[in-house]
Amino acid sequence: MSQTDMNIFETLESEVRSYCRSFPTVFTKAKGYKMWDEDGKEYIDFFSGAGALNYGHNDPKLKAKLIEYIQNDGITHSLDKATTAKGAFIKSFNDVILKPRKLDYKIMFPGPTGTNTVESALKLARKVTGRTDVISFTNGFHGMTIGSLSVTGNASKRKGAGIPLQNTVTMPYDNFVNEDSNTLQYLERFLEDNGSGVDIPAAMIVETVQGEGGIxxxxxxxxxxLESICKRWGILLIIDDVQAGVGRTGTFFSFEEAGITPDIVCLSKSLSGYGVPFAITLFRPDLDVWSPGEHNGTFRGNNHAFVTATAALDYWKDDSFEKEIKKKSKMTLDFLKEIADKYPELKGEVRGRGLMVGIACGEEELASKVAAEAFTRGLIMETSGPKDEVFKLFPPVNIDEEGLKKGFEIIEESVKSLVKEAVTN
Structure with a gap:
């Protein structure tokens, strides 16, 4: 096999590239929780496509369904025309996911990415309520298009917009100040006081677990x-489950264990189950006030994604899959707690829920060093947080225990070597 010249990426690809800088090799093959580069080196993937590959790479059942569909000349592109694949997905999603959870939602297909579903949610909330503003929360991340950036907290990403980001108000997320501060009492005071300068918003948008914001x-x-405040003031509650949903936190929707029912839900990333671009926006039937074509997108009819997403729903036909995720989540959390205790030099704080977890390091740049060292040892994981202070673990939710333990070993070896190096220096 010929080797790809790395100089191609250096000279011809835009400087905007990022992940290839963190993982400087040329990948050529992937299966389950493993990836291989052109040199044949094997890597354990605790990155999972930034949460887009919850079932790992090239899941065999999903792959078989997709290949069969393509070989039979199934419809690929259809905008929002009715197709067999689309009908099968809608029915399965309603039967397997919505009905058992007693959720009554209409299903909308915006463009195929996470920011597309967020944009449609914001637009719908403003259309329904006739209000303009949206309340978002500190360290939230909702996408890179203008509307989504306006409700995103990250300063460097907001700066990339190049224009003022308006019609949003940022409020403190849970524990943003400290554990004793009641951030929602603070928020509600703004709503109650006519002199606060904060108008009643169309919606509040929130992640139950903030991925890019630091777990x-x-x-x-x-x-x-938060839900009760929204109901009291007639504000629509939008849950952005683009990264935290589809089993990442232990249940299909990340908000299930909280016992809340959002007005609007945003899903993308792992929804297709195969890394194929796909997004949906769910909302209460009475909110379905769209005119035909009022929000659309050329690639909202991604039939290949319909096929793999429908096949992926087989994982959710009973509660055994959730139980397995929770078992592996406990293993992962126990491991992280052990690492934080065993290596106090990290000044580590364990964060997260389910298999959306990590350690926030008290020493600047340490998390990035841990991730870089892990990569040299054969494990892929990224950092998050406003200062990249968290190294985060995002293994596939269907990874086996052997794969988890192999990853744990590499992470501990990486931490140990860095701590030892710091002591030596």
Missing amino acids: NVARFEWLRK
Whole structure:
């Protein structure tokens, strides 16, 4: 096999590239929780396509369904025309996911990415309520298009917009100040006081676990209180489940254990099950006030994604898959707690829920060093947080215990070597 010249990426690809800088090799093959580069080196993947590959790479059941569909000349592109693949997905999603959870939602197909579903949610909330503003939360991340950036907290990403980002108000997320601060009491005071300068918004948009923002977890009681505030003021509650959904936090929707029912839900990333671009926006039937074509997109009819997403729903036909995720989540959390205790030099704080977890390091740049060292030893994981202070673990949710333990060993070896190096220096 010929080797790809790395100089191609250096000279011809835009400087905007990022992940290839963190993982400087040319990948050529992937299966399950493993990836291989052109040199034949094997890597354990604790990155999972930034959460887009919850079932790992090239899941055999999904692959077989997709190949069969393509070989039979199934429809590939259809905009929002009715197709067999689309009908099968809608029915399966309703039967397997919505009905058992007693959720009554209409299903909308915006463009195929996470930011597309967020944009449609914001637009719908404003159309339904006739209001303009949206409340978002500190360290939230909702996408890179203008509307999504306006409700995103990251300063460097907001700066990339190049224009003022307006019609949004940022409020403190749970525990943003400290554990004793009641951030929702602060928020509600703004709504109550006519002199606060904050108008009643069309919606509030929130992640139950903030992925890019640093694996910050909202307590269930905080989420329930947020929902009650929204109901009191006639504000629509949007849950952005693009990264935290589809089993990543242990249940299909990340908000299930909190016992809340959002007005609007945004899903993408792992929804296709195969890394194929796909997004949906769910909302209460009474909110379906769209005119035909009022929000659309050329690639909203991604039939290949319909096929793999429908096949992926087989994982969710009973509760055995959730139980397996929770078992592996406990193993992972126990491991991280052990690492934080065993290596106090990290000044580590364990964060997260389910298999959306990590360690926030008190020493600057340490998390990035851990991730870089892990890569040299054969494990792929990324960092998150406003200062990249968290190294985060995103293994496939269907990874086996052997794969988890192999990854754990590499992470501990990486931490140990860095701590030892710091002591030596």
